[in-house]
Amino acid sequence: MTLKVYADRMSQPSRAVIIFCKMNGIDYEEIKVHISKGQHLTSEFEEINPMKRLPAITDGRFKLFESHAILIYLACAFPGVADHWYPADVSTRSRIHSVLDWHHSNLRRGAAPYVFNTTIAPVLGRPLNPQAAAEAEPILSSSLSKLESFWLKENGRFLLGGNQPSIADLSLVCEIMQLEVLDEKDRARILGPHKKVQQWIENTRNATSPHFDEVHKVLMKAKEKLQNQRLKAAKNEGGSDMKKALPSRM
Amino acid sequence: MKLKVYADRMSQPARAVILFLKLNGINYEEVRVDIAKHQHLTPEYAEINPMKQLPAIVDGRFKLFESHAILIYLACSFPGVADHWYPADVFKRSKIHSVLDWHHSNLRPGPVTIVRNTVLAPALGRPFNPEAAAEGEKFLSASLSKIESIWLKDNGRFLLGGNQPSIADLSLVCDIMQLELLDESDRDRLLDPYKKVQQWIENTRNATNPHFDEVHKILMKAKEKRHNQRLNGANNGWGGPEMKKTLLSKI
Numbered sequence: 001m002t003l004k005v006y007a008d009r010m011s012q013p014s015r016a017v018i019i020f021c022k023m024n025g026i027d028y029e030e031i032k033v034h035i036s037k038g039q040h041l042t043s044e045f046e047e048i049n050p051m052k053r054l055p056a057i058t059d060g061r062f063k064l065f066e067s068h069a070i071l072i073y074l075a076c077a078f079p080g081v082a083d084h085w086y087p088a089d090v091s092t093r094s095r096i097h098s099v100l101d102w103h104h105s106n107l108r109r110g111a112a113p114y115v116f117n118t119t120i121a122p123v124l125g126r127p128l129n130p131q132a133a134a135e136a137e138p139i140l141s142s143s144l145s146k147l148e149s150f151w152l153k154e155n156g157r158f159l160l161g162g163n164q165p166s167i168a169d170l171s172l173v174c175e176i177m178q179l180e181v182l183d184e185k186d187r188a189r190i191l192g193p194h195k196k197v198q199q200w201i202e203n204t205r206n207a208t209s210p211h212f213d214e215v216h217k218v219l220m221k222a223k224e225k226l227q228n229q230r231l232k233a234a235k236n237e238g239g240s241d242m243k244k245a246l247p248s249r250m
Numbered sequence: 251m252k253l254k255v256y257a258d259r260m261s262q263p264a265r266a267v268i269l270f271l272k273l274n275g276i277n278y279e280e281v282r283v284d285i286a287k288h289q290h291l292t293p294e295y296a297e298i299n300p301m302k303q304l305p306a307i308v309d310g311r312f313k314l315f316e317s318h319a320i321l322i323y324l325a326c327s328f329p330g331v332a333d334h335w336y337p338a339d340v341f342k343r344s345k346i347h348s349v350l351d352w353h354h355s356n357l358r359p360g361p362v363t364i365v366r367n368t369v370l371a372p373a374l375g376r377p378f379n380p381e382a383a384a385e386g387e388k389f390l391s392a393s394l395s396k397i398e399s400i401w402l403k404d405n406g407r408f409l410l411g412g413n414q415p416s417i418a419d420l421s422l423v424c425d426i427m428q429l430e431l432l433d434e435s436d437r438d439r440l441l442d443p444y445k446k447v448q449q450w451i452e453n454t455r456n457a458t459n460p461h462f463d464e465v466h467k468i469l470m471k472a473k474e475k476r477h478n479q480r481l482n483g484a485n486n487g488w489g490g491p492e493m494k495k496t497l498l499s500k501i
Binding site (some may be wrong): 050051062064065066068069070072076077088091094095097098101102104105108109121146148150 | 258300301312316319320322323326327345347348351354355358396399420
């Protein structure tokens with residue numbers, strides 16, 4: 001097979017690309033590039049993607065990075081991809097471009113640094129940064145509000161009033177799934193108010209089953225590990241004192 | 251019903267869209283939404299774009315925002331748009347998507363951060379913030395360096411080795427043009443290390459003139475106004491001696 005997908009399943013956009021490939025029966029080889037081991041920073045990977053980010057693909061001699069560009073390429077270049085993923089209709093397609101672009105500067109800009117700076121950073125050998133998290137949280141909350149009130153306003157099961165998922169649903173839901181690794185209280189506080197968003201996540205999960213859960217296994221394992229660490233820390237460090245300290249750092 | 255484009259020519263992505271329309275002879279009505287007067291925050295404008303940002307378009311009953319989505323829609327929907335703007339070839343097209351996406355998180359934040367924390371701060375009701383501006387400078391330099399070594403590596407006159415401009419060239423060059431608002435010496439300092447970038451800006455300007463200069467008139471007027479203020483010794487602009495010392499010492 002000529003298509004190679006360079007991915008780390010802890011990476012939100014990597015997951016979106018892999019789920020898309022599986023859903024559409026696209027033949028591909030997944031090459032794991034572990035961010036936590038710095039494998040994305042090697043000179044070998046730089047040959048694949050000079051920006052040293054994931055995901056990236058090679059299809060024969062063709063190389064491509066940026067997950068939205070990749071999703072669109074796969075939808076267009078491989079036979080048998082159902083129209084709802086990336087509709088041919090110009091207006092519908094434009095609205096998908098619109099939400100994918102909005103995502104970069106809004107949902108992703110809030111969610112990724114919030115999760116990183118409250119939870120994931122130590123896994124990658126970096127310190128937590130409560131200030132950066134505090135700056136990202138309002139962007140995340142405002143983005144979830146906009147999803148609730150605008151992108152999901154049309155009462156379809158998916159974004160933009162769709163009754164079948166598109167590449168935009170994959171991309172944005174995979175981003176929000178990263179919140180699974182947060183402290184349960186924070187996740188509930190942030191996601192709790194947004195009922196339509198929660199329903200839409202569930203709709204997307206069901207529509208892409210069983211691949212969705214399979215692709216998210218790595219993340220859910222990380223979630224479990226982090227939860228256990230929190231419980232242990234709470235017990236070992238004198239219980240109530242640590243519990244008080246943790247939320248105040250968020 | 252004519253296409254309506256809601257724009258403020260002080261806005262980089264708004265300029266890219268207007269430039270594209272003029273170059274392709276697309277009939278449109280430009281509706282000026284003045285950001286400095288907060289017209290983008292009115293409930294009337296929220297009907298057009300609930301995100302309250304520019305640009306936005308209305309084509310009949312179809313509304314659209316996000317400049318890259320708009321540029322692609324225009325390239326696909328209007329007859330007579332030459333292929334080089336948004337090639338039909340799936341490989342070339344994907345590369346354009348790639349650089350446009352990269353732009354959001356890489357080039358775009360740089361000039362915006364610098365300009366809004368310095369020269370445009372008073373107009374936006376914000377304090378001067380040399381530290382934020384310095385962060386913006388670092389970020390911008392990293393992005394310019396990537397354009398120089400990656401996006402312009404193929405020795406074409408335009409991004410991705412093209413010999414004719416695409417919508418990506420319009421979008422990215424309009425963003426870099428925002429640096430015209432800075433003190434001449436600061437702009438030169440930021441762009442100086444990047445010869446290919448400078449050449450590419452000039453190539454894009456030449457390929458799209460006279461529209462390029464016409465669309466950038468408002469920006470250049472604002473630049474001139476600031477320049478005169480500095481010459482007249484106004485201390486409320488970035489570029490005063492105290493501010494300069496603080497900024498440079500943080501680079």
